[in-house]
Amino acid sequence: MTQTLERQAGGLYVQTPEQQQIAFPLKHTEVQAKIAGNISRVEVTQSFENPFTTTLEAVYIFPLPDEAAVDDMLIRIGDKTIKGSIKKRQEAQQIYEQAKEQGRTAGLLEQERDNIFTQSLANIQPGEQIDVIIRYSESLKFTAGNYEFVFPMVLAPRYIPGIPIEGNAGGVGSATAPMTQNQDTDIVPDGSRLNAPILPSGTRSPHDIHVTIEIDAGVEVKNVQSPSHQIQISYAEKRVLVKLAGGDTIPNKDLILRYQVAGESTQATVLSQADERGGHFALYLIPALQYHQNQVVPKDVVFLIDTSGSQMGAPLMQCQELMRRFINGLNPDDTFSIIDFSDTTRQLSPVPLANNSQNRTKAINYINRLTANGGTEMSRGIRTVLNFPVTDPGRLRSIVLLTDGYIGNENQILAEVKQHLQPGNRLYSFGAGSSVNRFLLNRIAELGRGIAQIIRHDEPTDEIVDKFYRQINNPVLANINLQWEGDGDAPIIYPATPPDLFAEQPLVLFGKKPDARGGKLHITGIVAGATRYQNTINLDFEETGNLAIAQLWGRSRIKELMNLIVSGETKLGVEAVTETALTYQLLSQYTAFVAVSDDVRVDSRQGSVSVQVPVEMAEGISYQGIFGSAVSGAAPIMASMVSPTPEFLQRKRVQASPGAPEVVMSSPVPPPKMSRYEERYRFADESLEDEETFLGDIAPVEHLEVVSVTGLNEQMITLLTQYLESIPLQTGFSGDLVFEWQINKGRVRQVVLDEQASTFKEQAVIDIIRRSLVSWQPPQILTATVSLTLRLQA
Template sequence: MTQTLEQQTSGLYLQNSSQQIAFPLKHTEVKAKIAGNISRVEVTQSFENPFTTTLEAVYIFPLPDEAAVDDMLIHIGDRTIQGSIKKRQEAVAIYEQARKQGQTAGLLEQERDNIFTQSLANIKPGEQIDVIIRYSDSLKFEGGNYEFVFPMVVGPRYIPGITIEEDAVGGGSAIAPMTQNQDTDLVPDASRLNAPILPAGMRSRHDINVTIEINAGIEIQDINSPSHQIQIIREGQLVNVKLGGGDTIPNKDLILRYQVASNNIQTTTLTQADERGGHFALYLIPAFEYRPDEIVAKDMVFLIDSSGSQSGEPLMQCQELMRRFINGLNPDDTFNIIDFSDTTQQLSPVPLPNTSANRLLAINYINRLNAGGGTEMLGGIRTVLNLKATNPGRLRNIVLLTDGYIGNENQILAEVKQRLQPGTRLHSFGAGSSVNRFLLNRIAELGRGIARIIRHDEPVDEVVEKFFRQINNPVLANIQLQWEGDGESPIMYPSTPPDLFAEQPLVLFGRKPDAHSGKLHVTGIAAGGRRYQHSFHLNFPQTGNPAIAQLWGRSRIKDLMNQMVSGDTKGGVEAVTDTALTYQLLSQYTAFVAVSDDIRVNPNRDFISVQVPVEIPEAISHEGIFSNLSFGAAPGGGMVSSRQQAKKQSAPPLPSPVFAPSKPIQRFEEMESLAMEFDIPASEPEIGFADDDGFSNLDSLLSVPERAMPQFENLKALQKEESSVPRLQVVSVTGLNQEIISLLTQYLQSIQLPRGFGGDLVFEFQLSQGRVRQLLLDEQASSLKERTVIELMRRSLLAWLPEEILTSTVLLTLRIQP
């Protein structure tokens, strides 16, 4: 007999407008212990089934973007089930099999460095199950302050790209404003990034409690939190911090800052050894004096996000930051302002001198900014990176101000990595309660700049003053690392140390496979051209903090992932997977799974699957996110995971946010959209125009599979050139039958390829539930290296929808003949 949503026990659900929303997540308990620079954190999520039938709960939540997650287990009554780390595909298969057999199972997956999914299957009616997650992290330290951050909610991500229509196999797709749960060719996992958001004015039953124990070995002072009410309990040199009783809604990052009463914090080294070798963490803050008059004239370019998610307090905070930036410039500096949402605008086509008239012009421009539309960050990034420098002698500093609420982070990072000029620095500022720290931190790393994240309600004067003081005075550049000692040299991350700004630490994680002691010499060029050197003697006792090894493993994974921002490669994915398995770490290619030994529910009965609804981040506008969408609560509170089978009741979803108003798409708008994605000027339709990458503009507009873009079929008539057309040949395919191979060949050969490139491309992917997944480029076997062609083929394959539902591993070799 089929159960209905009305048959509920007394549990966590809420009546709203004659509909019900279920809240299976009851409580989150966070316990953190901080020793020196390292935190060890335990997160307990308590799920409860409010229905009279079996429940599967799916929860999308954040953790710090550099957290080394190394443990997961579940508690059922007085029983503990330990999770184990597996390759992600294997873990998902174990979880699904256990769910079908009636066993209780937990699955922890990583979608982004700071977005995670917890699935918990076969919770009995009225039952509570606890999921425990543990991780290590390295505290931020800057300007004398330690900072501990615990994120509590994933802000809604804008999803660009062409929708992949899973329910229309063989049909077409369209360019349209993306809702939160639509996969696209640019973000093929978009449906796994956004949890359903509660309507305005509705409160979740989920609450959170945080306890932080700080043991610095010396007196701690100036403890404060700009985000939460806190209680402070001191016991000698031990300090316990708890959330205030009235501040338990999980809708903002917890930020805790403190200082230690000592001047001896300029250098810290931590070591550890086990069968994997000797590991170390090194924290160095060079103590340099600098004079305010040692200032180099700068060209400052401010890139500000004015999309809908910035509506209200976040945009006002960014505007205030911008006003302070403009008024804080040095007399010889030049500046410009660019803002982006659906489109990109700029204050001036050329840098403006820092005169009173130009400052007034800039302030008026800033004051007129309004938030609205989608976060098309790629257009803004391309515009600012392509700006011509009028004075090559000036150091260009780009300052990005955004909440980072996008799903195509890697596309942005790939653009920065490829196009950032050697003499340019890219800094990032996030203003808000729950910004995308992963994106902001990585942009600054790749941009050789500084990342700053402040709340929407924090004073900006000191932040801006400190920022200018730092970028005016880079204190250590061209940092080199040299090992002196027996055996192998250590493997260190970051592999290329960044330049340091004033009061900024150098943080290194290393692994010496043979664990032999030795000296590490750090050298660099200080301000004024002076040579700097500092040496560390390192040995590796068996005792030590085990978190050091985990943090090295996490740093290696981060470095490997940074190398794959343009797309997954076979070698890169294998290296990440091997590291994650060796160090028992969660990654995008590994997952934790825990399964009960016994059959706990009847596998032949229906079950309800609910995705946990979440609060909208504090100070974020519902109107800005949801645009014209009307709100109405739906029972169950969430979408159903794409992995789940048909034999279940799915709880209808809450409304999905629309990030830009729906409107008819005109032909020029379509061309402009594609031109922006492929970096082609849409305003120059002459046949034969070529950009820096060798594309003709029309070829590039036709470089998307016809079936995915039916609105462009008649554009072929515009092509008047009689030149040769590149040919694509499917050399070999394994894992598909001949009929599907023929369909795939026909699909790929319909793609209009750019001229001038040839060679082989070898891909490996999973075909599952009618979709291409886990698409890898075999970079060793591929002879064609052109990034734009590879990206075109990736997106084309991700948009392919075979007419049969198959599950297979496919090896595909393509040959492009120019």
Template sequence: MTTQNQQLGGLYVQSPQGQQLIFPLKHTKVTAKIAGNLSRVEVIQTFENIFTQPLEAIYVFPLPDEAAVDDMEIKIGVNIIKGNIKKREEAQKIYEQAKQVGRTAGLLEQERDNIFTQSLANIKPGEQIDVTIRYTDSLKFEAGNYEFVFPMVVGPRYIPGTLIDNSGDTDRVPDASRITPPVVPEGTRSRHEINVTVEIDAGMPISEVGSPSHQLKIECLGQIVRVQLAGEDTIPNKDLILRYQVSSQTTQSTVLTQADDRGGHFAIYLIPALEYRTDEIVPKDVVFLVDTSGSQSGSPLQQCQELMRRFINGLNPDDTFTILDFSYDVRQLSPTPLPNTPQNRAKAIAYINNLQAAGGTEMLSGIRAAINVPTPIERLRTVVLLTDGYIGNENEILAEVQKHLQPGNRLYSFGAGSSVNRFLLNRIAEIGRGKSTIIRHDEPTQAVAEKFYRQINNPVLTNIQISWQGGGESPVVYPGTAPDLFVEQPLVLFGRKQDRASGNLQISGIAAGGKHYEKTFHLIFEETGNSAVAQLWGRSRIKDLMNQMVSFETKAGVEAVTETALTYQLLSQYTAFVAVSDDVRVESGNEYLSMQVPVEMPEAVSYGVFGGSVMHQMTPLMPPAPASAPPDFLRQRPRGDRAASQREAADGQTSSKTKKFALPPSTVKEVGEISAAPIQHQLEVISATGLDESAIAELTQHLQKLNLPSGFSGEIVFEFTINKGRVARVMLDEEASTLKDTVVVEMIKRALLIWRVPPSASGKVVLSLRIH
């Protein structure tokens, strides 16, 4: 223990940039190659053990939310160990076993579409290990304007719900501890630097290469443009946004194909050459919903206010509108939509100017309130959400929009900040049949507002249909239901034709004024095609399947995602990459250090608004901890307790955040909470395979306290696992269940997650319930 504390005292170093903290993640190198619409990206994370004991490093980091991650390896000296894709539980077991016997091991897991965890066990003292991750992604583009984004930091997340244990996990966000990494103390920074090189080969000249986020070094090598971060911009605390233009009409459509033993795959990028119609102005009703929680404090809220002022002043004379804002609770300008008069606009601007950021992000309440604002007769409703998306219960929000946004209504999302939650903002707009727009907190807003009004409720192509003309079976195409297209917006489709037979794919729709639109692509599948296309189809299928499970996970859905991920060698929430050294490199049985790597606070996000919760893990280092109290993110522990290391690494940060953001007692209780008073038993446990009689009795007593809504009856079958005294991954068996109501299923699922599991229980459980 003495050696450990001597090392802790040396964690601080002075540098020209000020006081720095020394942590195991030393450097990240990103190399991206862009060809046409696709990017192939390699990320190398360099970890170094500066301590005198073996080290386990755990690092939570972001990647693009639609990236197809298909490769991982670790490099020890000159030896490269390839990672293998496995079912997640199997990969975790392999990693734990390797760690216990002293083998060096790497484990790459996905927590959200845009949040990942890299664990690296048994790094020897003084040793450096490189972890390489590779992925393919599609570029965002509109009519020749391309955008490449590389996210660099996971921002703090608001975690609602009832605490399960001291890890900070809750019944509404049961993996909270895995998506809320510790943050370096205010006024200091880690030594972690990032270097990014992007090579653009568009096949034609490009222009106006630039970035609103970073200083760049740009050089031209023939038709290839190489872009690098300038030396003064290497702190990983904001998303890299790289934009450029391609001046050519050939960008109107791109078709990529590929074939292998899994079938023929294709990607189509289409921008219909359609005119935007401005002669018909449809009266609309707009509900502006703005996030005024603490994380929006400062520049992000100011940017949202500026956008909203422009939105209000851009409304047409016959439009109606109202404004809602949310943090702990929801406030509103008016309970009903207001006519667009000078008086009402002035009232709205005053409301916007008085907005202040504080408190937790109860977005679910805000979304419900916005969707339920009465819609005036004969008007198109549009909900405009402005937020940084710093929440952990994304699926709750997506499920609410999926279930309750009325047909014909649309939801647009706007994210303002340096490192917003793009997964939430992109997905909520897709499900809401609108568009997502993400700008930095310091970007000009005028062009964004003007573009919004060119698009809002005026799609250029609707009722898009996709049909196959040719031999064999029809291809499986994603997205399953094509979205309406707005001005200059591309239609992006990924398809697989298992028999690889060639033919024509026809895309048709209704253009402005009711005109019929049609475009046909002739598809020939050759094995010399672009290998990335298959990976992107697999990623699109996984995304579609996950969108079907935003309310709750199903056994069939989880199996389908897992099968697709294994077939296409892709990371997912149910698969993981694991790499293990052949030789035993650390003596087993000895103590080791485990550290969750702290991350930078995102640029322009204030420390003060979190009330110290993100600082909790760091405070023992200010000043250095006494010998009896190592900091929470650094533990000396017996070999083999990774789960404990992650729980303890998160202990304090997430749990204190949850307590700080807890709603007042009068507003906390929701339908489905465990009731303290005995009520009429509405629920019967038919069987619980995997539990003994004592555990079944305890579970029955726990579930019978649920206050279920009336009017439901039938049988529900759940499958879940019990590990280290906790219920994990609750799945509904839809085939075996006769009752599948979302409200009832979600209530029982949350009750299972907070069940105090008896010590005798472990392993897989199949639970059959009858609701009277």
């Protein structure tokens, strides 16, 4: 039987006389986790196999926990293991590409988001299996006496807002399916790296996953349970061994494991470690605080609910049930309102409503009528809720966001929260689903000085709502202050500004003392607006301590630094993250692991085929919600493998310029005729609605001057200058902007602002210029490092 190998929509196919079948280079994932106290050490082994007669490159987009400190990567070929080394990301990419061209087997592990990773494996010989081993440490979540271990298994499709960058498309087309909208945009320049091909409804990947978790808590472990998976539990003295049951090995949902430890709740746990980098510690503090009902303060609660296509079906129904319970659980003196968003934003009322029976009935009816469809234009919803009118300044404004978080522009949302959430307000996040974007939900809650709650689409809602109200109704431990007593400099602690504490939620701090000399850490705060709280922790550093403590401090520092540059990458910020990641051997957005075989293993002249590994649709997500009516009937045939352009991923677009690819409109109504400038600079999510004063009458204005450019020849400088001077800007401020970026394969990559050399500070204008720069298209053959100085005059 002859076989024909061909590349199609996101997969590699074998053509036989009987049928066409996809081949999956990823065969199996094995996860082994060891939990000691508050810390887990996890090893993930991905087994790739090439079943063909052609050399193969496999590319796999997959999730890991957003707080994971990834510090090791190896590739195993037969009985030989090659250890990966951490490099600056661009350097690692160059090493990988060179090795691929030379015919060496190479592995490249990159981080796209805190919870999205790409594994590339080049030159897999026909018929051979290669294992990629990834190791990370993570601090366990601990709330109200319950430990929680989470291992994400699949990435649901991310919505990519913005104007597509011309000539770039990350999606792969087929004879029966149009080009998917998985591509880079001015808002998400790496959008094509965030979405893997999704298997059609009714098909199944042979890729399976096994998980083994060993819990060694030092005391008896009890009430081990998983709301997500069927598990097998065995006990040996004080250790517990947990495995997935044989019938639950499809990687299409997050594994959630919860358990308790015997005895009374520990009030403070300190773990420490010392090495040549200094002394590191992790502090878990659980204040024993008592609350009384008369301490409850009146709140103004605004609910913001995601009604985009990915929420269709079970996720929306779960959010509606949560909302009904939220409304009925409000205190008598509270006020409330509801806002929902998808392509557009709607609201229950223009002002907060009193909590009476008439308004509750009105709210419940509004909730019951919600339907899910369209794109996830979260920036609109966030802007609306942050600007929602305040009618009683004496109330504590609490914003409750309900979403799966399936977007690619996380930093844009985080920047909105960081810049515009009013002091004293709180933002809480709820995720409903099997594989929600925990990175976004957790970070929003942190920046919003609130808490994040994740609930599966099939979990009971009553307990989670009761717990939520116990937390937000009770006063917090606020104004937390840390004082060091002892020799040497004070430790460097993250988070740098400790958050307020909610009931049943511990304070987790990671610290470093470069001289590793012990001392005392005094923690003070205010309870219920008056009562003083005080605790003292003795700190000593042990060279025999858990090595993961240092890695977790490094990961916490990177997280803190990344929070500082959510509005846009800056030179000092990128350098600080890179330096920390290299010092602690950690994966980050600016570092990557690369492993290369010593020997040339394939004939590079014969070429190879590159395949992106398709993934399962996350459990509970509606195919129709993602892909629209195209899959409402029979499942797509195996030959197409990629359904028609997902409605969930479609954006309201216009053709950017003559010759640009035609872009699908999510609305059947044709757009009005636009001028060339409107076409070029109208953002798809209409994110400039609140900044329209900067666009004026959409005519270019002559107040942007290109002062200097290095790294380009005169001809390219002229083209760049003409391009930049056509940007329609208006500003009431003057100053200089200095940007640095890389040019590679016809793309501008990683536009970094030199904040020390720049004097212009108006963020909205900086964002417009940055987006315009990433959209500029130099020649494909050009490779350069560019420095640009602009002068803006009011």
